[in-house]
Amino acid sequence: MADDPRSNGSDNVTAVDRSTRSREAVKVLLEDSERAGGTKSLPPIYEGSFGRTLYDSPGSSDGTVTVVMPGEKILDVTSQALLRIESHPDGRRYVGTVSAGPFYDPDGISADSTAMVISAVNGAIGMPGHHGRMQVQLLGEEKGGRIGPANRRPIPNSPVFLVDDAEMASILGLEGDFAIGRVMGHETVEVPIPVHKKSVLYRHTGVLGTTGGGKSTTITNYAAGIAAEGAAVILLDTEGEYTTMHEVTTDADMLALARAQGLAIQGVRDTHVLTLVGREPSNPAHPSHAEFTLDFSVLSPWTAIEILGMNDAQQGRFLAAYDIGRRLLADLSIFPIKKDVQSEQKALDWDEMECGYPHLTLAMLIDVVSVCIATLKKGDTTFWASDLLRKDHRAQTKLKEIVEQTDLEKVPSSWMKVSSLLWRMHRLKIFDRSDAKQLDVSAMLKPGRINIIDLSDLDSPVLRNLAIAQVLRQLQTEQERAYEAASAKEQIPTPVNLIIEEAHEFLSTARIRQMPTLYEQVARIAKRGRKRWLGLTFVTQLPQNLPDEVLALINNWILHKIQDESVVGRLRRTIPAIDQSMWRSLASLQPGQSVVSLAHMRRPIMTQIHPSTAKLRLES
Known part of the structure; x- marks a missing residue:
């Protein structure tokens, strides 16, 4: 073993040889690298x-x-x-x-x-x-x-x-007049809403989400922000929840969040609560509260037919009575006024699908039907519902003459059913009341004003839809007038946003089938509003009950927590801009978190809605 060359000192020689060969190999590689241009650096x-x-x-x-x-x-x-x-x-x-x-x-x-x-x-x-x-x-x-x-x-x-965050806001098109919240994960990047850009809010908005997801906070901030930028807001409040928003909240968590974000602790300014006459207000202590009465002549006869649920026979009697009422007004020179060109032209231009006939009251229509029944039964009318016919014998005589000249359907029972339906509406005591004012829509559309229509004491869907239908019609008429006046001066009118809370109750699939005329009115407002600075905002916790016709009107979306997969799937087909990861996140969103997709933004944004320091009546 002593003579074995692999033992003793021969091991050291072998190690040295290996080290020498390694250094030579490295030297060769370095020389090759230098010949190839030397050390390479990243571009x-x-x-x-x-x-x-x-x-x-x-x-x-x-x-x-x-x-x-x-x-x-x-x-x-x-x-x-x-x-x-x-x-x-x-x-x-x-x-x-x-x-x-x-x-x-x-x-x-x-x-x-x-x-x-x-x-x-x-x-x-x-x-x-x-x-x-x-x-x-x-x-x-x-x-x-x-x-x-x-x-x-x-x-x-x-x-x-x-x-960086500043460039991020610019690239994503995050520009507007007031911030609804912040981009989640980016505390300095706000998500603003443009009030004075016709291509955004006036293409209409949907705020959807389950109960507890933060919709009320969103709507409070949304309404306050729009009004602060000089627009007018009409809020159809079905629960009376917003009638205390002029006060500061007592919610300690909301106040702490607001302070942490440097937000002002204050209620919402310039709010006005309007309650239908004879109904209990949600917040009678509101500093600006008033009652209003409905004007029957604003309602299209076809809208009244739908709301009252008349069948074909009853519809025919109702329209016949309506025509008799129009003839009576003309013969008495109430409308149109004889030899008044403007009045006569207005009568000629009247569109029965758009609105009711001027000056034709519900009480007068009841009297017309009563005379028709008395004529068929060959009796006499002993009670008059309207002040005009009760006090004016000439008007009574004229009405009887018109009815006698009319070819009436001969079945009194059908006429009596129409009378019953009209009396049911009359007993609500909401139409043409002399002890309450009609809606002053011109005042409602002043810049910066928030009008809360308190519908909380209207348990009947008929009553609620009557009120909503009238508000819609008068709002459309006034904004069109304001638009024409502003256009003549090469100006723009005061922007207006109508917020419809619990929209699924008013515009459900079943409701649209029952009341197509009422839906058509909403659709007309939506289509005309885009040009006339009139935007609609639909708010609902049951988006599954909103029909495709309504979803098709919406171009801006604020989506809070939605757990129903069938609803999410339906919305996916309606809002293609939202990517799959955001759709998956909807079911797990926390209160106040939302997916915001507005028409001017480059892509939808996961948003943390700002806390609201305004008080909601139903807050715990």
């Missing part, structure tokens, strides 16, 4: 980047790319962060947003591999290194400061950069 375009794009996989989809980053960079990137991808080497620039992730991926091993799972379960201290991975939704290709369609994809291994 300047990579400086400041935090991640790189990956190759596409069979599961890749159009409009998205996968980005990876070192583990120490993961905490620098938040959900919804805006990114810029400098495609290298073709020089194209893309802008995208994080749609999923960032996720933690282990280096060199699958995250769900057996080794990883066993190590974690058994409390391993040492774990593999890791990196970050995320999906990026491309918003478009950036050229000359503008973002257009992305007709290509970024090249793999292209550098990715974070876009």
Whole structure:
């Protein structure tokens, strides 16, 4: 063994030889590197980047790319962060947003591999290194400061950069007059709503979500913000919830959140509560509270037919009585006034689908039907509902003459049913009351004013729909008048937003089938409102009850927590701009969190709605 060359000193010689050969190999490599141009450095375009794009996989989809980053960079990137991808080497620039992730991926091993799972379960201290991975939704290709369609994809291994918050707001089109909330994950980026941009609110808005999701807070901020920018707000309040919003909330959590965000602690200014005459107000202590009466002549006869649920026979009698009432008004020179050109032209232009006949009261129509019944039964009318016919014998005589000249349907029972329906409406004591004023819509549409129509004491759907139908009609008429007057002066009218709470009760699928004329009125307001600065906002906790016809009117969305998968699926078909990750998040949104998609924004935004310091009547 002593003579074996592999023993003793020969081992040292062998080690030295190996070291020498290694140094020579390294020297050769360095010489080859120098001949090839020396040490290579990254192109300047990579400086400041935090991640790189990956190759596409069979599961890749159009409009998205996968980005990876070192583990120490993961905490620098938040959900919804805006990114810029400098495609290298073709020089194209893309802008995208994080749609999923960032996720933690282990280096060199699958995250769900057996080794990883066993190590974690058994409390391993040492774990593999890791990196970050995320999906990026491309918003478009950036050229000359503008973002257009992305007709290509970024090249793999292209550098990715974070876009700062100030530039993020500009790129996403987050511009407007007041902030409804902040981008989740970006405390300095607000989500504003433009009041004076015709292409946004006046293409109508939907605020949807389950009970407790934060819709009331959203509507409080929304109404206050719109009014603060000089618009007028009409809020149809079915529960009387907003009749205390002029006061400061007593909710300690809401106040703490507001203080933490530096928001002013105050109620909502310039609110006015209007209650239908004879109904109990939700907040009788409101400093600006008034009653109003309905004007029967504002209601289209077809709307009245639908609300009263008349069958075909009753509808025929009702319309016949309506025509008799019109003839009586003309013969008495009440309307149109004889030889008054303007009055006569107004009578000629009357559209029975749009509104009721001027000066034709519910009480007068009841009297017309009573005379028809008395004529068929060959009796006499002993009671007169309207003051005009009760006091004016000439008017009584004229009415009887007109009825006798009319070819009436001969079945008294059908006429008596119409009389019963009209009396049922009359007993509500809400029409043509002399002890209450009609809605002063001109005053309601003053800049900065919030009008809360308190409908909380209207348990009957008939009564509630009568009130809503009249408000809609008078609002449309007044805003059209204001628009024409402003246009003549080359100005714009005061913007108006009508908020319909519990819209599913007023415009449900069943309700539209029963009352197509009422829906058509809403649809006309929606279509004409786009030009006349009149926006509609539909609020509901039961979006599944809103028909497709109503959803089709909406272009702006504020979506709070929605757990019903069938509802989410239906909304997906209606709002294609929202990506899959946001749809998945709807079921787990916390109170005050929402997905906001407005017509002027480049993409929908996960938003934390600002807390409201205004008091809601139903708050605990």
